[in-house]
Every structure is written in C-alpha cells, then in structure tokens.
Amino acid sequence: MSGHAQEPSSVPEDDLAPTETTGYKVGQQKTLEELARLDAEDDSLARWKASLGINPAASASTSGSGPNVEILSLSLTAPSRPQPIVFDLTDPAKVKSLKSSPVVIKEGVDYSVELKFKVNHGLVSGLKYLQVVRRMGANLDKLEEMIGSYGPSPEPVVKKLVAEESPSGMIARSGSYTVRSRVIDDDKHVHCDFEWVFKLAKEW
Structure with a gap:
C-alpha cells in the first residue's frame, strides 16, 4: 500500500509531521547509475554504496516494477505472544477493514512494530516510521523511528522497531485506541x- 490515506483521518495531519534532519535539504534525485558512478575512487563511499546494493553493473540492469518502496506488512510482535499480529498492507480492502476490526493487545506488555517492505528500482534515503496513538480525541503517544536508507533488492527487508509498553489498568482497558501509521522518507x-x-485486554 502506498500513498496518502483515501478517507478522512481521525488523526490530524500535523500530528504526523516528522522531525526535520538538521542540515538536510531535499535535492534533485539521482538515478542509481549516476550514484554508482559518483566518486568512484572514494573507498568509503564505495563501501556505503555497496551496503545499499549500488554498483555500476547492477544499477544499469535494475528494472523493478511497481512503486519504488512497497510496504508489504506491519506486524505486532511480543515475547509473550507465540505468533505476531500481521496486517497485510498489499490488499486495499484489508487495509480499510483495519479501522473497523480492532486487534487485541495484552495490557502492560512490551511489544514491537515490525515492518516488511521492498525497494524495487531506486535508492530511498532516510526511510522513517511515524505512529500516533489517539484515544477520545487526544494524542497519547507518538513514535518516530529511523528505518534507514536502502537500494533496490529482490528480497524484502524486515525491520523491527523499538519496543514499547502497552498501557494497563481498568480505565486503559475501556474503549479503543486509534493508531495512524506512516512510512515517509x-x-x-x-x-x-x-x-x-x-x-487492551488482560490476555491476548
């Protein structure tokens, strides 16, 4: 799933604003072939490009289809849960149903968000995950974590983010929580x- 949400959101757009990287300016994007040729004699830069899967031979033949970054799934994992809760983000109908089908999270446990994605045909710089949790119209929590920079690869990338603790108590268990998740670069x-x-519940 890519692009902006199609329906009005209960989480204001301003709440999803990412922290600006100091000194970073959005510039003209270069093709993988241009990046591969850039400062070819610089060993440290060559190692960095190699870590992203960028090299002259591969970049010339890279021809992935679809969106540049394809977010395949978001999962909730926890040591206290044998199997993760997986959101399939490749099916628009399933994504739409997430707003009306609450998942159950055990109160007072550590859990992590895990993203699975593919970079198809270009370099993506500074990929970041943003998450805002709201309840009864008020923000309760905001998570912002860097995922990293990646070059194209046929294999999906799985990135587990920092663990958070779910709320607990009788009041916390009443009602539901709305989460807006965004991946931006x-x-x-x-x-x-x-x-x-x-x-929230006493058990998963």
Missing part, C-alpha cells in the same frame, strides 16, 4: 499511510 515521499484500531 527524507524527500517527503509518503510510502504508506493507514489507520488501525486496538483494544
């Missing part, structure tokens, strides 16, 4: 933007 391209809902 340094060039302000939104690669994924959707909402999901959870409820």
Whole structure:
C-alpha cells in the first residue's frame, strides 16, 4: 500500500509531521547509475554504496516494477505472544477493514512494530516510521523511528522497531485506541499511510 490515506483521518495531519534532519535539504534525485558512478575512487563511499546494493553493473540492469518502496506488512510482535499480529498492507480492502476490526493487545506488555517492505528500482534515503496513538480525541503517544536508507533488492527487508509498553489498568482497558501509521522518507515521499484500531485486554 502506498500513498496518502483515501478517507478522512481521525488523526490530524500535523500530528504526523516528522522531525526535520538538521542540515538536510531535499535535492534533485539521482538515478542509481549516476550514484554508482559518483566518486568512484572514494573507498568509503564505495563501501556505503555497496551496503545499499549500488554498483555500476547492477544499477544499469535494475528494472523493478511497481512503486519504488512497497510496504508489504506491519506486524505486532511480543515475547509473550507465540505468533505476531500481521496486517497485510498489499490488499486495499484489508487495509480499510483495519479501522473497523480492532486487534487485541495484552495490557502492560512490551511489544514491537515490525515492518516488511521492498525497494524495487531506486535508492530511498532516510526511510522513517511515524505512529500516533489517539484515544477520545487526544494524542497519547507518538513514535518516530529511523528505518534507514536502502537500494533496490529482490528480497524484502524486515525491520523491527523499538519496543514499547502497552498501557494497563481498568480505565486503559475501556474503549479503543486509534493508531495512524506512516512510512515517509527524507524527500517527503509518503510510502504508506493507514489507520488501525486496538483494544487492551488482560490476555491476548
């Protein structure tokens, strides 16, 4: 799933604004072939480009299809849960249903968001995950974490983010929580933007 949310969101757009990288300016994007040739004699730069999968031979033949960054799934993982809760983000109908089908999260446990994505045919710089949790119209929590920079690869990337602790207590268990999740890069391209809902319970 890519692009902006299609329906009005219960989480204001301003709440999803990422922190600006100091000194970073959005510039003209270069092709992988241009990047591969850039400062070819610089060993440290060559190692960095190699870590992103950029090299002259590969970049010339890279011809992935679809969106540059394809977010395949978001999962909730926890040591206290045998299997993760997986959101399939490749099916628009399933993504839309997340707003009306709350998932259950056990109160007072550590859990992590795990993203699975593919970079198809270009370099993506400064990929970042943003998440805002709201309840009864008020923001309760905001998570912002850097995912990294990646070059194209046929294999999906799986990135587990920092663990957070779910709220606990009788009041916390009443009602539901709305979460808006977004994946954005340094060039302000939104690669994924959707909402999901959870409820807290004494057990998973």
